[in-house]
Amino acid sequence: MKTLFWRQGKLHLLDQRKLPHETVYVICADHHAVTGAIKDMIVRGAPAIGVTAAYGMALAAQQNQSSSTTDFLIALQEAGDELICARPTAVNLQWAVARMLAVGQAHSAKSTSEITIQLINEAETIASEDVRVNCAIGEHGAKLISDGDCILTLCNAGALATAGHGTALGIIYTAHAEGRKISVFACETRPYLQGARLTTWELSQANIPVTLIVDNAAGLLFQRKMIDMIIVGADRIAANGDVANKIGTYPLSVLSKEHGIPFYIAAPLSTFDLRLASGNEIPIEERSSREITHIAEMQITGNDTSVYNPSFDITPAEKISAIITEQGIVYQPDNKKIAELFSKQVQWTTNHK
Ligand code: MRU
Numbered sequence: 001m002k003t004l005f006w007r008q009g010k011l012h013l014l015d016q017r018k019l020p021h022e023t024v025y026v027i028c029a030d031h032h033a034v035t036g037a038i039k040d041m042i043v044r045g046a047p048a049i050g051v052t053a054a055y056g057m058a059l060a061a062q063q064n065q066s067s068s069t070t071d072f073l074i075a076l077q078e079a080g081d082e083l084i085c086a087r088p089t090a091v092n093l094q095w096a097v098a099r100m101l102a103v104g105q106a107h108s109a110k111s112t113s114e115i116t117i118q119l120i121n122e123a124e125t126i127a128s129e130d131v132r133v134n135c136a137i138g139e140h141g142a143k144l145i146s147d148g149d150c151i152l153t154l155c156n157a158g159a160l161a162t163a164g165h166g167t168a169l170g171i172i173y174t175a176h177a178e179g180r181k182i183s184v185f186a187c188e189t190r191p192y193l194q195g196a197r198l199t200t201w202e203l204s205q206a207n208i209p210v211t212l213i214v215d216n217a218a219g220l221l222f223q224r225k226m227i228d229m230i231i232v233g234a235d236r237i238a239a240n241g242d243v244a245n246k247i248g249t250y251p252l253s254v255l256s257k258e259h260g261i262p263f264y265i266a267a268p269l270s271t272f273d274l275r276l277a278s279g280n281e282i283p284i285e286e287r288s289s290r291e292i293t294h295i296a297e298m299q300i301t302g303n304d305t306s307v308y309n310p311s312f313d314i315t316p317a318e319k320i321s322a323i324i325t326e327q328g329i330v331y332q333p334d335n336k337k338i339a340e341l342f343s344k345q346v347q348w349t350t351n352h353k
Contacts, residue, residue: 038086045161050092141171155246157233241317241333242279253319279314
Protein backbone atom coordinates (compact mmCIF):
# COMPACT_ATOMS: atom_id res chain seq x y z
CA MET A 1 0.00 0.00 0.00
CA LYS A 2 1.61 3.28 -1.10
CA THR A 3 1.59 6.30 1.22
CA LEU A 4 1.32 8.65 -1.76
CA PHE A 5 1.58 8.66 -5.53
CA TRP A 6 1.23 11.02 -8.51
CA ARG A 7 -1.22 10.04 -11.24
CA GLN A 8 -2.56 12.08 -14.17
CA GLY A 9 -1.44 15.40 -12.73
CA LYS A 10 -2.88 14.85 -9.27
CA LEU A 11 -1.47 13.76 -5.91
CA HIS A 12 -3.08 10.74 -4.25
CA LEU A 13 -2.60 10.50 -0.46
CA LEU A 14 -3.48 7.50 1.67
CA ASP A 15 -5.77 8.96 4.36
CA GLN A 16 -3.86 7.98 7.52
CA ARG A 17 -6.65 9.33 9.74
CA LYS A 18 -8.79 6.38 8.66
CA LEU A 19 -6.22 3.62 9.23
CA PRO A 20 -6.26 0.82 10.21
CA HIS A 21 -9.99 0.42 9.54
CA GLU A 22 -10.26 1.91 6.04
CA THR A 23 -7.79 2.34 3.21
CA VAL A 24 -8.98 5.41 1.31
CA TYR A 25 -7.02 7.79 -0.90
CA VAL A 26 -7.61 11.55 -0.90
CA ILE A 27 -6.90 13.24 -4.24
CA CYS A 28 -5.27 16.70 -4.18
CA ALA A 29 -5.62 18.82 -7.32
CA ASP A 30 -4.01 22.02 -6.01
CA HIS A 31 -1.46 23.09 -3.43
CA HIS A 32 -4.14 24.45 -1.07
CA ALA A 33 -5.53 20.92 -0.79
CA VAL A 34 -1.99 19.65 -0.11
CA THR A 35 -1.48 22.24 2.66
CA GLY A 36 -4.82 21.17 4.18
CA ALA A 37 -3.89 17.48 3.95
CA ILE A 38 -0.62 18.07 5.85
CA LYS A 39 -2.37 20.21 8.51
CA ASP A 40 -5.16 17.66 8.95
CA MET A 41 -2.75 14.70 9.27
CA ILE A 42 -4.06 12.92 6.18
CA VAL A 43 -0.33 12.53 5.58
CA ARG A 44 2.19 12.78 8.43
CA GLY A 45 5.78 11.83 9.28
CA ALA A 46 8.70 14.13 8.41
CA PRO A 47 9.90 12.58 5.12
CA ALA A 48 6.33 11.97 3.88
CA ILE A 49 5.28 15.57 4.41
CA GLY A 50 8.46 16.71 2.63
CA VAL A 51 7.66 14.58 -0.43
CA THR A 52 4.01 15.71 -0.27
CA ALA A 53 5.06 19.37 -0.23
CA ALA A 54 7.25 18.77 -3.29
CA TYR A 55 4.20 17.48 -5.18
CA GLY A 56 2.26 20.47 -3.80
CA MET A 57 4.79 22.72 -5.54
CA ALA A 58 4.33 20.73 -8.78
CA LEU A 59 0.57 21.29 -8.50
CA ALA A 60 1.12 25.04 -7.97
CA ALA A 61 3.27 25.09 -11.11
CA GLN A 62 0.56 23.32 -13.13
CA GLN A 63 -2.02 25.88 -12.02
CA ASN A 64 0.06 28.89 -13.03
CA GLN A 65 1.33 27.86 -16.46
CA SER A 66 -0.49 30.63 -18.28
CA SER A 67 1.25 33.35 -16.22
CA SER A 68 4.39 35.22 -17.27
CA THR A 69 7.60 33.57 -16.01
CA THR A 70 7.97 36.30 -13.36
CA ASP A 71 4.41 35.79 -12.08
CA PHE A 72 4.86 32.01 -12.30
CA LEU A 73 7.93 32.14 -10.06
CA ILE A 74 6.18 34.51 -7.61
CA ALA A 75 3.19 32.12 -7.45
CA LEU A 76 5.59 29.25 -6.80
CA GLN A 77 7.23 31.18 -3.95
CA GLU A 78 3.80 31.95 -2.45
CA ALA A 79 2.78 28.29 -2.69
CA GLY A 80 6.02 27.34 -0.93
CA ASP A 81 5.35 29.87 1.85
CA GLU A 82 1.88 28.41 2.36
CA LEU A 83 3.08 24.78 2.38
CA ILE A 84 5.90 25.49 4.84
CA CYS A 85 3.41 26.90 7.35
CA ALA A 86 1.34 23.70 7.37
CA ARG A 87 3.43 22.15 10.17
CA PRO A 88 6.40 23.85 11.88
CA THR A 89 8.64 21.15 13.38
CA ALA A 90 9.68 18.73 10.60
CA VAL A 91 12.34 20.49 8.55
CA ASN A 92 11.82 18.13 5.58
CA LEU A 93 8.92 20.37 4.55
CA GLN A 94 11.18 23.42 4.16
CA TRP A 95 13.93 21.28 2.64
CA ALA A 96 11.63 19.97 -0.12
CA VAL A 97 10.11 23.38 -0.87
CA ALA A 98 13.59 24.98 -1.10
CA ARG A 99 14.70 22.22 -3.47
CA MET A 100 11.66 22.76 -5.70
CA LEU A 101 12.15 26.56 -5.73
CA ALA A 102 15.80 26.07 -6.71
CA VAL A 103 14.71 23.95 -9.69
CA GLY A 104 12.23 26.67 -10.69
CA GLN A 105 15.00 29.29 -10.56
CA ALA A 106 17.52 27.09 -12.39
CA HIS A 107 15.12 26.73 -15.35
CA SER A 108 13.73 30.28 -15.28
CA ALA A 109 14.92 30.96 -18.83
CA LYS A 110 12.51 28.29 -20.13
CA SER A 111 8.77 28.47 -20.77
CA THR A 112 6.42 27.97 -17.82
CA SER A 113 5.25 24.63 -19.25
CA GLU A 114 8.85 23.43 -19.52
CA ILE A 115 9.59 24.57 -15.95
CA THR A 116 6.45 22.72 -14.82
CA ILE A 117 7.72 19.50 -16.40
CA GLN A 118 11.04 19.98 -14.57
CA LEU A 119 9.20 20.51 -11.28
CA ILE A 120 7.03 17.40 -11.68
CA ASN A 121 10.18 15.41 -12.47
CA GLU A 122 11.90 16.85 -9.39
CA ALA A 123 8.99 15.89 -7.13
CA GLU A 124 9.13 12.35 -8.56
CA THR A 125 12.91 12.30 -7.95
CA ILE A 126 12.46 13.45 -4.33
CA ALA A 127 9.93 10.64 -3.81
CA SER A 128 12.09 7.90 -5.33
CA GLU A 129 15.23 9.21 -3.57
CA ASP A 130 13.38 8.99 -0.26
CA VAL A 131 12.76 5.27 -0.76
CA ARG A 132 16.42 4.67 -1.74
CA VAL A 133 17.66 6.67 1.24
CA ASN A 134 15.41 4.72 3.62
CA CYS A 135 16.69 1.41 2.24
CA ALA A 136 20.27 2.62 2.87
CA ILE A 137 19.33 3.63 6.44
CA GLY A 138 17.83 0.15 6.78
CA GLU A 139 21.01 -1.55 5.64
CA HIS A 140 23.24 0.43 8.00
CA GLY A 141 20.88 0.12 10.97
CA ALA A 142 20.16 -3.59 10.52
CA LYS A 143 23.81 -4.29 11.42
CA LEU A 144 23.01 -3.13 14.97
CA ILE A 145 20.28 -5.74 15.37
CA SER A 146 20.98 -9.33 16.50
CA ASP A 147 18.85 -12.41 16.21
CA GLY A 148 16.25 -12.46 18.98
CA ASP A 149 16.38 -8.71 19.70
CA CYS A 150 13.32 -6.92 20.98
CA ILE A 151 13.01 -3.30 19.87
CA LEU A 152 10.93 -0.51 21.38
CA THR A 153 9.61 2.21 19.09
CA LEU A 154 7.37 5.27 19.43
CA CYS A 155 5.02 6.95 16.96
CA ASN A 156 5.25 5.72 13.37
CA ALA A 157 8.51 6.05 11.47
CA GLY A 158 7.56 3.43 8.90
CA ALA A 159 6.57 3.29 5.26
CA LEU A 160 3.54 5.42 6.12
CA ALA A 161 5.80 8.23 7.38
CA THR A 162 7.88 8.24 4.19
CA ALA A 163 7.53 7.58 0.47
CA GLY A 164 8.32 3.93 1.27
CA HIS A 165 10.21 1.50 3.56
CA GLY A 166 10.45 3.91 6.51
CA THR A 167 13.35 5.01 8.69
CA ALA A 168 13.14 3.40 12.17
CA LEU A 169 10.79 0.68 10.91
CA GLY A 170 12.86 0.47 7.71
CA ILE A 171 15.75 -0.84 9.84
CA ILE A 172 13.42 -3.43 11.36
CA TYR A 173 12.14 -4.45 7.89
CA THR A 174 15.70 -4.87 6.60
CA ALA A 175 16.82 -6.93 9.63
CA HIS A 176 13.68 -9.09 9.25
CA ALA A 177 14.34 -9.56 5.51
CA GLU A 178 17.91 -10.58 6.34
CA GLY A 179 16.47 -13.42 8.41
CA ARG A 180 16.84 -12.17 11.97
CA LYS A 181 13.99 -13.09 14.32
CA ILE A 182 13.02 -9.84 15.98
CA SER A 183 10.04 -8.51 17.84
CA VAL A 184 8.78 -5.01 18.52
CA PHE A 185 7.01 -3.18 21.33
CA ALA A 186 5.06 -0.21 19.95
CA CYS A 187 4.17 2.65 22.30
CA GLU A 188 0.61 3.74 21.59
CA THR A 189 1.75 7.40 21.23
CA ARG A 190 -0.91 9.46 22.94
CA PRO A 191 -2.69 11.57 21.94
CA TYR A 192 -2.76 10.90 18.18
CA LEU A 193 -2.09 7.17 18.56
CA GLN A 194 0.25 6.76 15.60
CA GLY A 195 1.78 3.74 17.36
CA ALA A 196 -1.51 2.05 18.12
CA ARG A 197 -3.15 2.77 14.76
CA LEU A 198 -0.28 2.82 12.27
CA THR A 199 2.84 1.04 13.58
CA THR A 200 0.98 -2.07 14.75
CA TRP A 201 -0.84 -2.18 11.37
CA GLU A 202 2.34 -1.77 9.33
CA LEU A 203 4.35 -4.36 11.24
CA SER A 204 1.52 -6.89 11.29
CA GLN A 205 1.23 -6.60 7.52
CA ALA A 206 4.94 -7.42 7.29
CA ASN A 207 4.48 -10.42 9.65
CA ILE A 208 6.79 -8.91 12.27
CA PRO A 209 5.65 -9.71 15.82
CA VAL A 210 4.47 -6.49 17.46
CA THR A 211 2.99 -5.85 20.90
CA LEU A 212 1.22 -2.63 21.76
CA ILE A 213 1.87 -0.94 25.12
CA VAL A 214 0.55 2.25 26.69
CA ASP A 215 3.26 4.91 26.72
CA ASN A 216 3.53 4.73 30.51
CA ALA A 217 4.42 1.02 30.43
CA ALA A 218 7.85 1.65 28.90
CA GLY A 219 9.59 2.05 32.30
CA LEU A 220 8.50 -1.41 33.44
CA LEU A 221 9.86 -2.95 30.23
CA PHE A 222 13.26 -1.36 30.90
CA GLN A 223 13.30 -2.56 34.52
CA ARG A 224 12.42 -6.09 33.49
CA LYS A 225 15.02 -6.14 30.71
CA MET A 226 12.38 -6.84 28.11
CA ILE A 227 13.92 -4.64 25.41
CA ASP A 228 17.35 -4.59 23.76
CA MET A 229 17.23 -1.20 22.07
CA ILE A 230 15.06 1.77 21.14
CA ILE A 231 14.81 2.95 17.54
CA VAL A 232 12.76 6.04 16.68
CA GLY A 233 12.65 8.57 13.85
CA ALA A 234 13.27 12.33 13.88
CA ASP A 235 11.55 15.49 12.72
CA ARG A 236 14.53 17.82 12.94
CA ILE A 237 18.14 17.40 14.07
CA ALA A 238 20.18 20.45 15.11
CA ALA A 239 23.87 20.97 14.29
CA ASN A 240 24.89 19.61 17.73
CA GLY A 241 22.86 16.39 17.35
CA ASP A 242 19.84 17.35 19.49
CA VAL A 243 16.76 15.69 18.02
CA ALA A 244 13.13 16.78 17.82
CA ASN A 245 10.78 13.82 17.57
CA LYS A 246 7.31 12.79 18.72
CA ILE A 247 6.36 13.84 22.23
CA GLY A 248 7.52 11.11 24.60
CA THR A 249 10.85 10.48 22.86
CA TYR A 250 12.87 12.40 25.46
CA PRO A 251 11.59 10.38 28.46
CA LEU A 252 12.47 7.17 26.58
CA SER A 253 16.02 8.48 26.09
CA VAL A 254 16.33 9.20 29.82
CA LEU A 255 15.10 5.68 30.64
CA SER A 256 17.51 4.14 28.14
CA LYS A 257 20.47 6.04 29.65
CA GLU A 258 19.44 4.98 33.17
CA HIS A 259 19.18 1.33 32.13
CA GLY A 260 22.16 1.21 29.74
CA ILE A 261 20.02 0.33 26.70
CA PRO A 262 21.08 1.76 23.28
CA PHE A 263 18.92 4.62 22.03
CA TYR A 264 19.02 5.02 18.25
CA ILE A 265 17.62 7.72 15.97
CA ALA A 266 17.02 6.81 12.32
CA ALA A 267 16.83 9.79 9.96
CA PRO A 268 17.83 10.93 6.47
CA LEU A 269 20.21 13.87 5.95
CA SER A 270 17.18 15.93 4.85
CA THR A 271 16.05 15.93 8.50
CA PHE A 272 19.19 17.77 9.71
CA ASP A 273 18.94 21.53 10.11
CA LEU A 274 22.50 22.81 10.40
CA ARG A 275 21.20 26.40 10.65
CA LEU A 276 20.18 25.63 14.24
CA ALA A 277 22.92 25.37 16.87
CA SER A 278 20.87 23.27 19.29
CA GLY A 279 17.48 21.73 19.90
CA ASN A 280 16.42 24.83 21.89
CA GLU A 281 15.94 26.59 18.55
CA ILE A 282 13.63 23.95 17.05
CA PRO A 283 10.01 25.14 16.93
CA ILE A 284 7.66 22.75 18.71
CA GLU A 285 4.22 22.37 17.19
CA GLU A 286 1.30 22.68 19.59
CA ARG A 287 -1.80 20.87 18.46
CA SER A 288 -5.47 21.19 19.28
CA SER A 289 -6.63 20.49 22.85
CA ARG A 290 -9.34 18.29 21.36
CA GLU A 291 -6.73 15.60 20.61
CA ILE A 292 -6.37 15.18 24.38
CA THR A 293 -9.86 15.94 25.65
CA HIS A 294 -11.49 13.50 23.20
CA ILE A 295 -10.87 9.91 22.20
CA ALA A 296 -12.37 9.49 18.74
CA GLU A 297 -15.60 11.51 19.07
CA MET A 298 -16.02 10.96 22.82
CA GLN A 299 -15.15 13.71 25.27
CA ILE A 300 -13.30 12.28 28.27
CA THR A 301 -12.72 15.50 30.26
CA GLY A 302 -14.87 18.22 31.74
CA ASN A 303 -15.69 21.11 29.40
CA ASP A 304 -13.34 23.59 31.06
CA THR A 305 -10.23 21.40 31.36
CA SER A 306 -7.11 23.35 30.49
CA VAL A 307 -4.83 21.45 28.08
CA TYR A 308 -1.25 21.78 26.80
CA ASN A 309 -0.58 19.61 23.75
CA PRO A 310 3.02 19.88 22.45
CA SER A 311 3.42 17.41 19.59
CA PHE A 312 7.22 16.98 19.80
CA ASP A 313 10.00 17.10 22.36
CA ILE A 314 13.77 17.51 22.21
CA THR A 315 16.21 14.73 23.04
CA PRO A 316 19.68 16.10 23.84
CA ALA A 317 22.53 14.61 21.80
CA GLU A 318 24.22 13.27 24.93
CA LYS A 319 21.33 10.81 25.42
CA ILE A 320 21.61 9.42 21.87
CA SER A 321 23.76 6.33 21.27
CA ALA A 322 23.82 6.90 17.51
CA ILE A 323 22.04 8.54 14.59
CA ILE A 324 21.59 6.16 11.66
CA THR A 325 21.61 7.95 8.30
CA GLU A 326 21.89 6.90 4.65
CA GLN A 327 25.60 7.83 4.87
CA GLY A 328 26.24 5.50 7.80
CA ILE A 329 26.05 5.60 11.56
CA VAL A 330 27.12 8.58 13.66
CA TYR A 331 27.90 7.26 17.14
CA GLN A 332 27.54 9.66 20.08
CA PRO A 333 26.65 12.56 17.79
CA ASP A 334 28.14 16.00 18.35
CA ASN A 335 28.87 19.15 16.33
CA LYS A 336 32.11 17.83 14.90
CA LYS A 337 30.81 14.45 13.76
CA ILE A 338 27.72 16.00 12.20
CA ALA A 339 29.78 18.63 10.38
CA GLU A 340 32.01 15.81 9.11
CA LEU A 341 28.99 13.82 7.97
CA PHE A 342 27.94 16.72 5.77
CA SER A 343 31.36 17.71 4.51
CA LYS A 344 32.11 14.03 3.80
CA GLN A 345 35.64 14.59 5.10
CA VAL A 346 35.35 11.27 6.86
CA GLN A 347 34.46 8.01 5.20
CA TRP A 348 31.43 7.07 7.32
CA THR A 349 31.03 3.37 7.78
CA THR A 350 28.95 1.27 10.10
CA ASN A 351 31.99 0.41 12.19
CA HIS A 352 33.12 4.04 12.63
CA LYS A 353 32.85 4.51 16.41
O1 MRU B 1 2.97 14.10 14.16
P1 MRU B 1 3.61 13.11 13.21
O2 MRU B 1 2.85 11.82 13.11
O3 MRU B 1 3.90 13.71 11.87
O4 MRU B 1 5.01 12.77 13.90
C1 MRU B 1 5.86 11.86 13.27
C2 MRU B 1 7.10 11.58 14.02
O5 MRU B 1 7.34 12.13 15.08
C3 MRU B 1 8.08 10.64 13.38
O6 MRU B 1 8.81 9.96 14.36
C4 MRU B 1 9.06 11.44 12.52
O7 MRU B 1 8.39 12.31 11.67
C5 MRU B 1 9.93 10.54 11.70
S1 MRU B 1 9.03 9.69 10.47
C6 MRU B 1 10.13 8.78 9.54
